[in-house]
Amino acid sequence: MTTPDDEFRFLSTDARSVGVAGDLPPVERVSLILDDGRTLSALRFGDTPPVATFIHGAGLNAHTWDSTILALGLPALAIDLPGHGDSSWRSDAAYTAASLAPDVATGIRAWTSTPQLVIGHSLGGLTGAALAASVPELVTQLIIIDITPGIDPNAGAAQIRAFFAGPTDWSSRDELVDRALAFGLGGGTREKAERGVYLNSRVREDGRVEWKHHFAHLASALAAAPELAAQLDAQQDALSEILSATGWNDIAAVTAPLSLVRGEQGFVTTEDAAEFSRRRPDAVVVALPTGHNVHEEAPTALAQTITELRSVEQR
Structure with missing residues (x-):
């Protein structure tokens, strides 16, 4: 039973929108305190330990995955990245994949019991790559959604x-x-x-x-403060080159099965996808007829794609 102030009040509507009937899986808000005192928060779906972990993009939160997770039907964890949702803001405003991946790893260790299928969108996709590269024992498979290194995940x-x-x-x-x-x-x-x-x-x-x-x-x-913004833009251009190289290094270091799902009207162009395939010819690349937020625009199609990609790797 939900109330007007319940964060799960929309789940029944979300379920109907993706054709899920019957009882909803149990969903709970979980949180932990990191070593530096910040809070990390997440949503845990299902009554068994999660097998899939979802990482959202910039400016979103764990609930952005609700419809996709309900359509997928797997026990899952959706993490609020630092600076988003119910997780604490970073005082240094360092919202890069390298800075975020260690916190995601802490959450996976705390809230799951087995290595995870990791699905990351935009900034979350780059974070997933950094996670899989740095702690490969936590990731059984990585699916990146509509982002490649060199594309601004905050665009x-x-x-x-x-x-x-x-x-x-x-x-x-x-x-x-x-x-x-x-x-x-x-x-x-x-x-x-x-x-x-x-x-x-x-x-x-x-x-x-x-x-x-x-x-x-x-x-x-x-x-x-437009004068500060202009200075930061110049610094951002230089930083982007560094982060692009770091991102491709992460992609190269991923040992788990790797896939890219792009929206045909999203951030990743056909040329970007071709470069991804050139660098990782072993990776599967799938295009869906959506914009950047594939999981919000076509949650059922994305859930089916995830199921198919997971099935191929389990054979």
């Missing part, structure tokens, strides 16, 4: 950047839903926008509503 349409560069708090979630719809965001309907806003925001002690993820607050701060 997006201009309206998304402008949307997050606005105010950092609001008087109500309804106000934030109105803003999302005005920017052409939120999935096209008020119901979908309400789900996204609810799961990606929180009400502070003063009653104001703010985004859970750190990126919106960083974007707002940069929008208020």
Whole structure:
């Protein structure tokens, strides 16, 4: 039984949207305290230990995977990356794959009992590659969704950047839903926008509503200091070259079976996919007719793809 303030209030609707009938699997919020005092949080689906771990992209949270996990039907773990969802923000704002992978590894060790099929989207995909390269004993198979090294995992349409560069708090979630719809965001309907806003925001002690993820607050701060943003852009260009090389090194070091699932209208172009295949000719590359957020646009098709890729590796 859910209540209006329950974070799992949308699961029944999510299940119906992917054709899942009957009782829902048990889902619980789990958390732990990291060695430096930060909190790492996650969602655990099913009544048996997880066999699949999901890592979301920048500006999202563990609930972005709800429909895909329900359609997949496997016991699963969906982690809130640091700076997102119910996990603590990083004081150094270091949201790179190399910085995030150790925390993901800690979560897998704490909340699972066997090596995992790891599915990562965008920034989560690069984090999954860093994880598989650095602690291969935790990863049985890696599926990367719509990202390759050299592509900015924080990129997006201009309206998304402008949307997050606005105010950092609001008087109500309804106000934030109105803003999302005005920017052409939120999935096209008020119901979908309400789900996204609810799961990606929180009400502070003063009653104001703010985004859970750190990126919106960083974007707002940069929008208020354009001279700083210009300096950071120049630094980011140099950093991107380094991170691209590091990302390809991670991809090369992955020993687990490797797949890339790209959205045909997403971030990964056919040329990017070809480069991925050139560097990893053993990897499977699949294209689905979606944009960047494959798991939100086509959760049933993605779940079927994951099932097929997993079945091939289990033969």
